[in-house]
Amino acid sequence: MAGVAAAIPRAASDDVMMLRHLPLSGKGFWLSLVALAAGASALLYGFLLQVLHGHAVTGQGSHGAIWGIVVANIVNFIGISHVGIAISAVVRILRLERYRQLARLAEFVTLAAITTAVLNIGMDVGRPERFIFNVVWYGRYHAPFVWSCTVITTYVVGSSVYLYLAMRRDLWVCSAKAPVRRGFFRVMSLGYTDTPASRARHNRVVWWLAVIILPIMVSVHSVYGYIFGLQAGRPGWYNPFQAPYFVLGAIVSGFSAVIIVLAVLRKAFHWEAIFHPRMFKGLGIFLGFVTLLYMYFLFSEWLTGSYASPEGERVVFRDLLAGRFSLITWSAVIAGMLFPFALLFVQGVNPRMCSIPLTVLAALLINVGLWTTRALIVVPSFYHPLLPWDVAPYTPAFSEWCIVVGSFFLFALLLLVMVKMLPVLELPEDHEGAGDGWAPAMPFWKQASVGGSAMAGMVLIGVGVANSTRPEFFHPPAIWLSGILLLLSVPFQICVLPERARRRVLRQAHGVLSSSQDVVVGVQSRLAFARQARVGRYLTSASSRAIKAPVLKSPVLGNRPYDKLRAS
Amino acid sequence: MSRTSSRRAFLGALVGAAGVAVEEAAAVERSGPPRRHKWGMVIDLDRCTGCQACAVACRAENNIPIAGATNTEKGRSIFWMNLLATSEGTYPDLRQQFFPTPCNHCEDPPCIKVCPVGATSQSEDGITQQIPDRCIGCRLCEVSCPYTRRYFNWSEPSWPVAWREHLNPDVAPRPHGVIEKCLFCHHRIRAAKARSRAEGRILVDADVRRLPACAQTCPAEAIVFGDLNDPDSEVRRLAESPRAFRLLEELGTHPKVFYLRDAKWQE
Numbered sequence: 001m002a003g004v005a006a007a008i009p010r011a012a013s014d015d016v017m018m019l020r021h022l023p024l025s026g027k028g029f030w031l032s033l034v035a036l037a038a039g040a041s042a043l044l045y046g047f048l049l050q051v052l053h054g055h056a057v058t059g060q061g062s063h064g065a066i067w068g069i070v071v072a073n074i075v076n077f078i079g080i081s082h083v084g085i086a087i088s089a090v091v092r093i094l095r096l097e098r099y100r101q102l103a104r105l106a107e108f109v110t111l112a113a114i115t116t117a118v119l120n121i122g123m124d125v126g127r128p129e130r131f132i133f134n135v136v137w138y139g140r141y142h143a144p145f146v147w148s149c150t151v152i153t154t155y156v157v158g159s160s161v162y163l164y165l166a167m168r169r170d171l172w173v174c175s176a177k178a179p180v181r182r183g184f185f186r187v188m189s190l191g192y193t194d195t196p197a198s199r200a201r202h203n204r205v206v207w208w209l210a211v212i213i214l215p216i217m218v219s220v221h222s223v224y225g226y227i228f229g230l231q232a233g234r235p236g237w238y239n240p241f242q243a244p245y246f247v248l249g250a251i252v253s254g255f256s257a258v259i260i261v262l263a264v265l266r267k268a269f270h271w272e273a274i275f276h277p278r279m280f281k282g283l284g285i286f287l288g289f290v291t292l293l294y295m296y297f298l299f300s301e302w303l304t305g306s307y308a309s310p311e312g313e314r315v316v317f318r319d320l321l322a323g324r325f326s327l328i329t330w331s332a333v334i335a336g337m338l339f340p341f342a343l344l345f346v347q348g349v350n351p352r353m354c355s356i357p358l359t360v361l362a363a364l365l366i367n368v369g370l371w372t373t374r375a376l377i378v379v380p381s382f383y384h385p386l387l388p389w390d391v392a393p394y395t396p397a398f399s400e401w402c403i404v405v406g407s408f409f410l411f412a413l414l415l416l417v418m419v420k421m422l423p424v425l426e427l428p429e430d431h432e433g434a435g436d437g438w439a440p441a442m443p444f445w446k447q448a449s450v451g452g453s454a455m456a457g458m459v460l461i462g463v464g465v466a467n468s469t470r471p472e473f474f475h476p477p478a479i480w481l482s483g484i485l486l487l488l489s490v491p492f493q494i495c496v497l498p499e500r501a502r503r504r505v506l507r508q509a510h511g512v513l514s515s516s517q518d519v520v521v522g523v524q525s526r527l528a529f530a531r532q533a534r535v536g537r538y539l540t541s542a543s544s545r546a547i548k549a550p551v552l553k554s555p556v557l558g559n560r561p562y563d564k565l566r567a568s
Numbered sequence: 569m570s571r572t573s574s575r576r577a578f579l580g581a582l583v584g585a586a587g588v589a590v591e592e593a594a595a596v597e598r599s600g601p602p603r604r605h606k607w608g609m610v611i612d613l614d615r616c617t618g619c620q621a622c623a624v625a626c627r628a629e630n631n632i633p634i635a636g637a638t639n640t641e642k643g644r645s646i647f648w649m650n651l652l653a654t655s656e657g658t659y660p661d662l663r664q665q666f667f668p669t670p671c672n673h674c675e676d677p678p679c680i681k682v683c684p685v686g687a688t689s690q691s692e693d694g695i696t697q698q699i700p701d702r703c704i705g706c707r708l709c710e711v712s713c714p715y716t717r718r719y720f721n722w723s724e725p726s727w728p729v730a731w732r733e734h735l736n737p738d739v740a741p742r743p744h745g746v747i748e749k750c751l752f753c754h755h756r757i758r759a760a761k762a763r764s765r766a767e768g769r770i771l772v773d774a775d776v777r778r779l780p781a782c783a784q785t786c787p788a789e790a791i792v793f794g795d796l797n798d799p800d801s802e803v804r805r806l807a808e809s810p811r812a813f814r815l816l817e818e819l820g821t822h823p824k825v826f827y828l829r830d831a832k833w834q835e
Contacts, residue, residue, distance in 0.1 A: 054723025054744045055705075061643030062719045066710050126705015126720060126745025134704050138685040145684035145708060232819055233678055233714025386714045386816055387669075388654050392643035471686055 015177050018425045021269045023180045028268065029420070036413040043406025047123045049399040055126060057399045065382040065394035070124045072375035073404045075246070076253060077117035077411065078152075078224055079370070082217050083254020084110030085159045088166070089210035089217075098282070101274050101425050105265065106258050107163040108424070112414035113257070114156055116407050123403055139477030141468035144230060146477055148223045153481055155213075155220050157488045162209045165202055165495050168192050170423040178423075188422075190496050197440055198495075199429075205491045221250040228377065236305065236316035236381040245297050252294050253370040255287045256363035261415060263360045265424070274425060277356055281347065284359040288344030291366055295337050298373075315384045325380055328372060336369015443499050450493050457487030605693040605771075607752050608796035608824040609783070610806040611668050615790035618666035622782035622791060623649045626670075628734070629753065629781035631741045633725030646719040648750040649782050665829075668791065670782065671696060671717040671750035672815065672823030679709035679718060687747070694796075694824060695752050703746035710747060714816050715823075718749045752793070753780035773801040796824060 049057045060068045088103035090096065122128045139146040168189055175186035192198065222243035228234075229242025239245075259280065266275045305317035320329050340362035347354045383391055396404075442450070460483025467474035626632070626649035635645035652667040673696045680688050680696065687703040690696055698718075710718040724744040727735065735741070738755040742748045756779050764771045773794050778784045783791040794803030806812065811828040 055720070056639055056642075056644055056723040058722075059642070061639075061722070062646070062710060063643030063716065066707050066720070124706075126707070126747075127703065130702075131704045131706075134685040134702060138687075138702060140684060140686050142681050143684040143708075144682060145706060149684070227708070231678070231682075231712050233712055233816075233821075385716050386819075387652055387716065389652065389716055390643075392641060 015427065016179075018274070018427060019174065019178050019423065021419060021424060022174070022178055024420060033413075033416060036409050036416060039409025040406055040413045042402045043119070043123075043410050046399040046402030046406060049402070050123065057397060059395045059397040059400060061392045063389050064392035065379050067378050067382070068394060069375050069379075069396045069400050070120060070403050072371065072378045073407055074117050074120045074124065075224055075374045075378075076371050077113045077120060077407065079221060079246070079250030079253045080257045081110045081113035081117060081254070082221055082250040083258060084108070084113070085162065085213050086217050086251070086254070087258060088162075089214050092207060092210045099279060102258070102262065102279065104163075104167065104424055104426065105262060107159065107166070108415055108418045109254075109258055109261055110159055111163065112411050112418065114152065115414055116411045118152065119410070120403065120407055136478050136481060137475050138471060140471055141476065144223060144227045148220070148227065150477065150481065150484070151216060151220045151223050154484050154488070155216050157485060158209070158213050158216060161488055161492050162206065162213055165209065165491060166206045167422065168202060168495065169194060169199065170427045173427045174423050191498060202495055205494050209491050218247055221247045233386060234381050235312040235384055235386065237377075239301070241297070241301060245301070248290060248294050248297060249370060249373070252287070252290045253367055255283060255290065256366040256370070259283050259287065259363040260360055260367070263356060265419065271425075277354070280356050280359045281354050284344045284362065285348045287363060287366065288341050288348060291337055291341045291344070295333070295341070298333070312384065312386050316380050319383060320376060320380050325376060329376055332369045332372035332376065336365050336372060340365040340369070442494070446493075446497050446499055449497065450490055453486050453493060454490050457483045457485075457490070459483070460486060603797055605795045606797040606824070607673070607693050607695060607757070608794065608803050608807060608826065609670065609752070609780070610792045610803050610812070610826045610828060612790040612792075612806075612828040613665060613667065614828065614830055615788040616666055616668060617788050618651060619787065620651055621785045621787060622668050623647060623651060625781040625785035626750070629736055629739070631735050631739050633727065633741070639722065644722040646721070646748065648719075648748070667815070667827065668782065669715065669717065669815075670752070670825060672715055672821065672825045673752060674821035674823050676821050678712040678714065678821060682708040682712045684708070691754075693757070695754055696749070697751060697754070698747060698749050700742045700746040700748060705745040705747065707747065714819055714821065718747050720747055721745060756780065773798060777802060
């Protein structure tokens with residue numbers, strides 16, 4: 001924990017510094033909000049064009065590019081969404097204290113990117129109004145799209161729970177220290193009480209969530225690889241390599257996105273003291289390493305595709321490397337991968353060259369390069385169908401560019417909203433070694449609720465999977481998705497359900513009752529409770545209803561104080 | 569079998585009239601369940617003149633909308649039946665071959681596997697069906713079809729007013745944003761089945777030989793339709809001929825559309 005002490009400044013003025021991003025004021029904020037909202041409206045405009053005039057406004061066609069740059073954009077944003085949680089989970093699991101303050105920001109990047117990606121999917125499909133309902137209700141277990149729906153839902157819900165639980169203490173701190181919106185933070189912290197026990201419980205739960213989320217994050221992008229890699233009738237796509245290739249691409253573009261976002265916020269809120277240049281150097285070195293690995297994967301794919309592969313494959317790769325796409329391909333590789341890699345490498349080996357602008361430049365180039373590479377995965381295959389059909393050349397149309405450019409604006413807008421609404425930095429803890437303690441055992445009813453949800457969740461998943469061959473009757477994806485939601489509610493329940501408040505209420509009520517025997521039990525106890533609890537009373541009010549419930553003769557509940565009352 | 573039969577006979581002797589019914593059931597059991605159809609098509613390329621009458625008839629029969637010049641140029645026109653033009657050899661020895669290409673109704677179709685919502689499925693008779701009302705328009709099936717025999721509705725379908733009265737009432741038009749494809753004129757197959765049932769006989773090869781609009785229209789009689797499970801059908805006989813081949817057989821999709829050609833294919 002010495003690392004925490006070094007990383008997190010302790011002075012009272014630091015709270016002001018760490019929370020100064022919260023007030024919705026300043027010319028810069030309003031200007032950027034208006035600019036980003038205007039840019040994001042392009043997304044809506046492109047979508048409206050498609051709704052009003054049909055997908056014929058795009059450059060795509062059945063004998064042409066069946067999928068276009070919007071699909072490349074989806075892959076790009078799904079990729080970016082990965083890394084947020086990956087960074088955060090790795091920081092937590094491996095206890096990388098130096099990057100601790102980066103975790104929350106990276107989680108915001110995840111949520112903003114995945115929202116944008118799902119919106120993009122909805123805008124690319126022909127019938128957006130049926131899209132989500134039909135996939136959940138009529139989903140077929142053998143379709144990669146249903147796998148992707150399942151893992152994305154798991155990922156979105158899981159990372160939201162993770163983000164919330166990791167942030168809950170900071171929300172509570174904000175309800176006392178934030179310059180603005182203290183009521184909002186009090187509501188958001190859902191009755192958190194800052195005791196060593198609850199801190200320990202949160203830390204443990206979040207650690208386990210991090211362990212669970214890492215494989216889910218790998219699965220999300222693997223599934224995107226499978227959407228392409230399992231198509232035997234598509235030259236250039238059919239490739240067992242596709243899943244790891246996509247995961248690596250996600251790591252590359254996600255890291256570059258996080259570096260860019262980090263640099264912008266550091267500048268905007270003057271957080272130079274928190275995000276040390278050392279952090280950029282570390283991120284840059286890792287980004288350079290994965291970029292190198294990506295180029296190696298790319299080389300391996302191109303060699304396999306163009307050496308002695310079947311004619312159908314070879315024409316695609318010839319087109320990519322020396323044909324009509326060669327200019328785009330080579331500029332993406334040279335300007336978007338080789339050059340930034342060189343930049344990062346030089347910075348890594350020579351400390352005097354190390355600078356944040358250079359790292360950010362490299363990250364920007366890599367992001368553009370990776371986006372282009374995604375488009376080059378999607379489009380060229382359509383130019384060479386296996387049968388010699390005439391193919392209409394694909395030029396991305398205005399509506400598609402609207403969606404792509406608007407997506408980047410929307411991504412930034414969502415990030416801006418989250419950064420302004422929620423605490424970005426992990427606020428310092430008052431106690432030394434906080435969170436190392438053990439949480440006490442949960443009360444029985446809470447164990448029952450948590451265990452019941454976990455059991456019910458697993459049973460639902462089992463029922464869904466077991467009936468996956470009878471989709472018209474059982475609607476299995478709906479069943480297993482609700483199971484997954486129940487399972488993911490378990491960490492939330494463990495942390496958020498109150499446990500101390502009830503016992504205190506009972507003791508209080510008992511005291512009141514023993515002094516005057518003729519009071520109405522329910523009302524009196526509720527009043528006592530209202531005096532007692534300061535935060536989150538709406539959540540715990542359920543326990544006062546439990547008090548009014550008839551007493552059960554059970555060994556666990558037998559020692560309730562009302563037993564005496566009822567007996568008398 | 570004999571033990572079962574003897575037991576049945578014993579039971580029949582016991583219960584009299586009811587036993588007769590049991591005997592009849594046993595007789596049906598011996599002859600096996602009624603044979604399923606497996607619709608297939610044979611297209612004789614040596615007869616085909618490339619006149620495209622099949623494609624035109626298909627458009628008229630199945631209410632396929634008119635795409636217009638721009639959309640056709642961008643590859644957005646819909647063809648359930650289309651002519652794939654291929655050329656063999658180089659200039660002086662150039663030969664052209666037209667392949668009329670309906671949906672191949674593969675026995676192992678890649679499109680059904682990838683459909684997330686079950687909008688496409690295989691009927692009992694082996695037809696790869698499409699439910700436009702359920703389709704979400706993700707175009708995964710179109711992407712996965714190695715033959716490019718599935719078409720997306722890139723815009724709302726429209727016909728000139730004067731043409732609307734010529735639309736086929738048996739086939740519903742499809743809206744914007746869904747996939748459509750050749751269905752082997754399944755509405756005609758259903759009508760033929762209903763007719764034969766009304767006449768109290770089973771469907772025979774002569775009922776279906778020229779059933780789909782393309783086969784009916786082909787002036788060269790190059791297209792033959794029928795039941796591949798019927799050992800006596802013409803389509804079965806032709807599909808087993810040494811001239812028969814299928815498109816992209818190496819993919820293992822097992823198409824049910826066969827092509828006949830004498831000359832060896834040289835690319």
